[in-house]
Amino acid sequence: MTTPSTTRAAGYNFAYLDEQTKRSIRRTILKAMAVPGYQAPFGSREMPLPYGWGTGGIQATAAIIGPDDVLKVIDQGADDTTNAVSIRRFFALTAGVRTTERTPEASIIQTRHRIPETKLAAGQIVVLQVPMPEPMRRLEPRETETRKMHALAEYGLMHVKLYEDIAHLGKISTAYDYPVKVNGRYVMAPSPIPKFDNPKLDMSPALQIFAAGREKRIYCLPPYTEVKSLDFDDHPFEIEQWDKACALCGATDSFLDEVIADDAGTRVYVCSDSDHCAERRAAGHIGATPDALAETP
Amino acid sequence: MIDDLPDPLMRVTGLTKLYGRYVGCRDVSFALWPGEVLCVVGESGSGKTTLLNCLSGQLPLTAGKVEYDTRIDGVVDLATLSEAARRLLRRTDWGVVHQNPRDGLRMAVSAGANVGERLMAVGERHYGRIRGEALDWLGRVEIDGGRIDDLPATFSGGMQQRLQIARNLVTRPRLVFMDEPTGGLDVSVQARLLDLMRTLVTELSLSAVIVTHDLAVARLLAHRLMVMYRGEVVETGLTDQVLDDPHHAYTQLLVASILQP
Numbered sequence: 001m002t003t004p005s006t007t008r009a010a011g012y013n014f015a016y017l018d019e020q021t022k023r024s025i026r027r028t029i030l031k032a033m034a035v036p037g038y039q040a041p042f043g044s045r046e047m048p049l050p051y052g053w054g055t056g057g058i059q060a061t062a063a064i065i066g067p068d069d070v071l072k073v074i075d076q077g078a079d080d081t082t083n084a085v086s087i088r089r090f091f092a093l094t095a096g097v098r099t100t101e102r103t104p105e106a107s108i109i110q111t112r113h114r115i116p117e118t119k120l121a122a123g124q125i126v127v128l129q130v131p132m133p134e135p136m137r138r139l140e141p142r143e144t145e146t147r148k149m150h151a152l153a154e155y156g157l158m159h160v161k162l163y164e165d166i167a168h169l170g171k172i173s174t175a176y177d178y179p180v181k182v183n184g185r186y187v188m189a190p191s192p193i194p195k196f197d198n199p200k201l202d203m204s205p206a207l208q209i210f211a212a213g214r215e216k217r218i219y220c221l222p223p224y225t226e227v228k229s230l231d232f233d234d235h236p237f238e239i240e241q242w243d244k245a246c247a248l249c250g251a252t253d254s255f256l257d258e259v260i261a262d263d264a265g266t267r268v269y270v271c272s273d274s275d276h277c278a279e280r281r282a283a284g285h286i287g288a289t290p291d292a293l294a295e296t297p
Numbered sequence: 298m299i300d301d302l303p304d305p306l307m308r309v310t311g312l313t314k315l316y317g318r319y320v321g322c323r324d325v326s327f328a329l330w331p332g333e334v335l336c337v338v339g340e341s342g343s344g345k346t347t348l349l350n351c352l353s354g355q356l357p358l359t360a361g362k363v364e365y366d367t368r369i370d371g372v373v374d375l376a377t378l379s380e381a382a383r384r385l386l387r388r389t390d391w392g393v394v395h396q397n398p399r400d401g402l403r404m405a406v407s408a409g410a411n412v413g414e415r416l417m418a419v420g421e422r423h424y425g426r427i428r429g430e431a432l433d434w435l436g437r438v439e440i441d442g443g444r445i446d447d448l449p450a451t452f453s454g455g456m457q458q459r460l461q462i463a464r465n466l467v468t469r470p471r472l473v474f475m476d477e478p479t480g481g482l483d484v485s486v487q488a489r490l491l492d493l494m495r496t497l498v499t500e501l502s503l504s505a506v507i508v509t510h511d512l513a514v515a516r517l518l519a520h521r522l523m524v525m526y527r528g529e530v531v532e533t534g535l536t537d538q539v540l541d542d543p544h545h546a547y548t549q550l551l552v553a554s555i556l557q558p
Contacts, residue, residue: 139405152381156418160403160410163417166424167409167446232424 002070002105008096015062015095021045025063025218029209032220037182038150039133044216048090053083054112055213057129058090061110064125064209065091070098072106077114077255077272084112101275113176115197117254117276120206122223128191130212133219135179135189155187158230166235175240181228188219190227196239196255201227244269249280250287261292268292304366306331306472306504307352311361314347320528321347324361327523327533331471332502336519336536338509338551344528345508346476352506353393353474354383368471388415392465396477398457401464402449408435408460409445415468434463438493455486459493466497475507479514491517512555516540524548 013019021043028042047055065071071091075084079101087110088099100106103118110127120126136146139157149157158179165173178195182188190201191210201208201221208221221227231237245252247268254276256269268289271277281290305328314321322344329335337345350356352363354375363375368390375383387393395401402411412431413421421427432442438459440452449457458478465473478494479487495518498505509515515522515536522539524532524547531545543549 139403148380152384154384154418156414159417159422160406160414163410163413163424163427164406167407167428231422233422234424 002098002100002102003092005067005096005098006092009093012094014067015065015091016048017045017059017062022063025059028218029060029063029220032209032218033207033222035186036222036225037186037188037219039217039219041216042218044213047213049086051214052131054087054110054129056211056215056218057110057112057127057213058087059213060127060209060211060218061087061091061108062095064127065095065097065108067095067097069107070100070105072100072103072109072275073111074109074114074116074273074275075112077116077257078274080274102279103275113192113194114255114272115193115200117271117273118279120200120204122205124206126204126206126208128193128208128210130189130191130210130215130217132177133189133210133212133215133217135177135187150186153185155181158187159232162230162232162235166232172231172235172237178237179230181230182221183226184228187230188227194240194255195229195237198227198229198237199239203227242269245287246271246277246280247287247289247292249277249285249290251277251280251285259293266292303331304372305329306333306366308364308372309352309361310364312348312351312358312363313360314344314351314356315359320344322351322525322528325530326361327530329472329504329506331504333521334498334503334505334507334519335521335523336507336509336515337523337525338512338515339525340510340551343525345510345525347528348525349474349476349506349508353391354378354387365472388418389468390470390472392462392470392473394458394461394465394473394475394478396480398449398454398461401461402457404448404450406448407446408440408449408452411449411460411464412467415464419468430467434467435460437497438463439489453486455482455490458482458490462494462497466501466503469501471504473503473505475505477509477511478507479509479511487514494518512540512551524551 025042028040032040047058073084073088075081091097092099103116108125112129134146136157139161140146162172176192176194177189178198180188180190203224205223207223210219229237242256246256248270251271254271257272259268259270261268307329310326312325313323325348339345351358364372365375366372409431412434413427416427432445435442435445440456440459449460479490519536522536523530526547532539532548540552543552
């Protein structure tokens with residue numbers, strides 16, 4: 001379901017940002033790719049959307065997008081949420097590019113809080129929106145100190161956070177933004193993706209760009225980079241598991257959202273990745289209650 | 298006789314620290330032997346803390362040098378070490394105990410995590426072992442093991458100070474720097490802390506440089522005493538010798554100022 005390119009809105013440069021800004025952001029991306037996991041500072045611009053809605057991601061996308069690209073935007077896995085629709089429309093309008101909801105057809109996927117379930121291919125680029133690029137910020141508020149810790153690879157503090165989880169809750173309870181070590185060197189915040197998606201970062205054939213607009217940082221995972229989630233020897237890293245299957249498509253291997261289906265409070269579990277779910281249903285997979293969400297407007 | 302002496306753990310030669318036109322400390326020289334406790338006494342502004350920060354590599358020197366006998370590389374001049382090596386030294390072979398425990402503790406994480414942090418920083422990745430070690434150390438500084446998951450903010454001042462000591466000693470350092478460790482504690486808690494420190498220092502054969510203005514602390518803990526006045530060392534010697542027979546006018550004043558109950 002790829003929407004053909006539209007004519008660009010008059011009065012805007014291609015993809016909204018001016019050419020010099022896009023060049024500077026591309027230089028930062030190249031620098032960040034050269035040192036995987038390193039937070040490269042960049043001159044973040046004001047964008048026509050509020051901080052926290054993807055100002056970093058939208059700038060990275062604007063910097064790398066070309067007329068031949070096909071753009072997919074997802075928010076929490078879904079293509080049809082307000083933020084995803086707005087950003088997709090923004091680039092259709094200012095860059096006149098084709099947009100899509102289908103993961104394999106996209107060349108650039110801008111995303112917030114999820115990585116698509118469909119395996120990514122070489123040549124695709126994932127742009128993740130990042131609210132807080134510094135994984136140690138909660139424990140060490142000084143930026144000068146965290147930079148030094150990154151420079152000297154002093155990462156004991158990250159395990160203090162995991163230790164606290166186990167001490168208080170008996171297991172590592174960090175469920176999203178789960179810290180990872182990139183290429184055996186830099187510890188990186190993978191943005192608030194569920195830890196379910198952490199294994200997808202490892203050795204991914206796609207280029208992954210993380211951009212934080214308010215914090216003015218870009219970091220990258222070049223294709224086929226080793227990404228290891230931090231853990232303890234006696235408390236190894238684990239991903240979430242559900243004892244339910246998706247109510248719509250019956251998938252048991254995808255990240256499930258709990259949704260209230262009607263006024264009686266009936267709860268169903270459905271795939272968070274709307275494209276993945278739709279593809280499966282189109283291929284004939286049927287869940288236990290395929291009409292569970294039919295009533296929702 | 299002389300040949301039997303081991304090499305000093307730390308040797309300081311002509312240490313000078315100037316803040317622009319002002320003198321932090323000037324021309325301080327001494328050697329510290331393994332297992333020795335050295336107290337630096339003097340009034341406020343006499344350069345005690347400046348000296349301590351210079352020794353622990355947290356302030357660059359204006360002149361002079363500080364040599365330390367590291368476990369692996371032998372005697373090194375601290376100024377020649379890279380920052381990474383200095384920081385590693387500071388969290389493995391050294392301990393730094395601050396006057397205000399809030400400066401030395403992480404107030405946002407539990408007591409156990411505070412003690413375990415150094416272990417994790419040097420690569421321990423086994424939760425069970427870290428926790429066991431933390432429990433052991435809480436016991437040694439007389440903190441109830443049941444409070445291992447409590448935040449330090451819920452501890453009393455004396456407990457926080459003891460927690461800070463445990464946090465520093467967990468990597469078995471050979472040298473500990475303490476800046477007014479008993480400041481701000483009431484007298485009975487002070488006495489208990491001093492008692493604990495004396496036990497630990499003997500048990501672990503720690504060397505320590507303790508900065509204090511409290512001569513009672515010095516009398517109890519120190520083997521040797523160094524009296525500072527206006528940035529310079531005016532008198533040095535065995536603790537009892539200095540306190541019982543002070544030579545310098547300032548030391549005499551200091552000793553005479555002790556309140557007799």
